[in-house]
Amino acid sequence: MTPPAVAKLSSVTKLLRDLVALPSVNPAFWPDDPERTGEERVATYLADLARKQGLEVSRQAVLPGRKNLLVRLKPSGKVGRRIILSPHLDVVPAEDKQFTPLVKNGRLHGRGSCDTKGSVAAFFHALLELSKDKNRPNETEILFVGLVDEEHCQSGSRVFGERGPRGDLAIAGEPTQLQVVTAHKGNLWLCLETRGKAAHGATPHLGKSAIHAMARITNLLLTEYVEQLKRRDHLLLGHPSINVGIIKGGSQTNVVPERCSIEVDRRTIPGETEASVLAEIHRLLKKHRLPSTTIVESRGVPCLSLETDPNLPVIQQFLKAAKRRKPHGVDYFTDASPIAMGGTPAIVFGPGDIAQAHSADEWVDLKQLDQAVDVTLRFLREQP
Numbered sequence: 581m582t583p584p585a586v587a588k589l590s591s592v593t594k595l596l597r598d599l600v601a602l603p604s605v606n607p608a609f610w611p612d613d614p615e616r617t618g619e620e621r622v623a624t625y626l627a628d629l630a631r632k633q634g635l636e637v638s639r640q641a642v643l644p645g646r647k648n649l650l651v652r653l654k655p656s657g658k659v660g661r662r663i664i665l666s667p668h669l670d671v672v673p674a675e676d677k678q679f680t681p682l683v684k685n686g687r688l689h690g691r692g693s694c695d696t697k698g699s700v701a702a703f704f705h706a707l708l709e710l711s712k713d714k715n716r717p718n719e720t721e722i723l724f725v726g727l728v729d730e731e732h733c734q735s736g737s738r739v740f741g742e743r744g745p746r747g748d749l750a751i752a753g754e755p756t757q758l759q760v761v762t763a764h765k766g767n768l769w770l771c772l773e774t775r776g777k778a779a780h781g782a783t784p785h786l787g788k789s790a791i792h793a794m795a796r797i798t799n800l801l802l803t804e805y806v807e808q809l810k811r812r813d814h815l816l817l818g819h820p821s822i823n824v825g826i827i828k829g830g831s832q833t834n835v836v837p838e839r840c841s842i843e844v845d846r847r848t849i850p851g852e853t854e855a856s857v858l859a860e861i862h863r864l865l866k867k868h869r870l871p872s873t874t875i876v877e878s879r880g881v882p883c884l885s886l887e888t889d890p891n892l893p894v895i896q897q898f899l900k901a902a903k904r905r906k907p908h909g910v911d912y913f914t915d916a917s918p919i920a921m922g923g924t925p926a927i928v929f930g931p932g933d934i935a936q937a938h939s940a941d942e943w944v945d946l947k948q949l950d951q952a953v954d955v956t957l958r959f960l961r962e963q964p
Contacts, residue, residue, distance in 0.1 A: 667753025699753025
């Protein structure tokens with residue numbers, strides 16, 4: 581009996597399989613596990629492939645032992661334009677079995693396959709293919725930037741955005757199902773704290789409950805404030821949102837709590853700032869005569885919303901290459917924002933569905949992976 585034919589894997593699928601098999605969990609999540617953390621194994625693998633193809637490789641220091649990978653394809657003439665391909669190399673934690681890639685039913689399963697080694701493989705493979713062309717772009721430098729630390733504080737894109745080099749367009753790799761994303765929400769984390777007066781649980785009238793005060797505040801934020809946010813609207817992003825993700829308060833059951841805090845995730849749209857959000861929350865609390873509340877930004881780094889003009893000629897060119905008539909917006913935060921803050925117009929694009937990112941069974945559709953290569957290569961070959 582003849583065994584069933586095994587489908588031959590494409591070159592980009594093989595590349596993705598190799599990348600998934602190299603664990604690169606962000607060390608912020610597993611600080612004591614050097615065998616499975618850090619981006620260096622992936623960066624070294626890609627750098628070796630690039631050097632074999634005659635591409636220029638350099639590194640950009642970001643954090644101790646962690647560097648962005650920069651791979652350049654220089655034009656045949658003087659550099660007049662720069663296109664930046666900027667996926668991230670780190671992934672979130674996973675079980676050991678998720679670092680063994682599995683190809684099944686037209687999908688590649690494994691940690692990072694979707695978020696975002698699928699984009700790494702697609703962009704890098706397109707770059708290698710372009711480097712083989714005799715008629716490479718005359719004036720356009722293609723710069724692949726493998727970013728570190730996206731899953732924690734986006735340190736890689738923040739350093740790259742600040743130090744450059746800048747470009748005419750940066751394409752942040754994320755699973756967008758091949759949609760071209762020109763806008764995404766910002767991310768503001770706030771910690772609100774109320775203070776009360778401790779007393780014995782048997783005589784609560786002698787104390788003042790910080791939890792009671794915070795309960796009133798939480799209710800207000802999730803009712804009246806939510807309705808207030810729904811009255812704002814962005815063409816691609818809809819309205820801002822708020823989520824109370826953590827609440828802490830009290831020391832033990834028979835003590836009136838003297839302190840309570842909540843941690844809030846406030847998703848912003850263009851035009852909103854940290855200062856404007858803090859001011860409107862304070863106004864709301866004052867309007868309802870709620871107790872004095874300490875509010876601090878708890879993330880420590882700016883996570884502004886992204887809004888890139890889709891009418892820029894280079895973005896219209898990418899939309900055409902992707903065979904998309906209009907751009908999209910997404911709710912999640914990406915490396916595109918810190919890069920755009922540094923002065924380079926940025927968009928988000930890549931194979932995969934965000935619903936698969938960070939999941940227990942992460943996978944990417946291999947047809948989308950191949951299509952992402954085709955779109956990227958088509959766009960790059962059209963550059964002057």
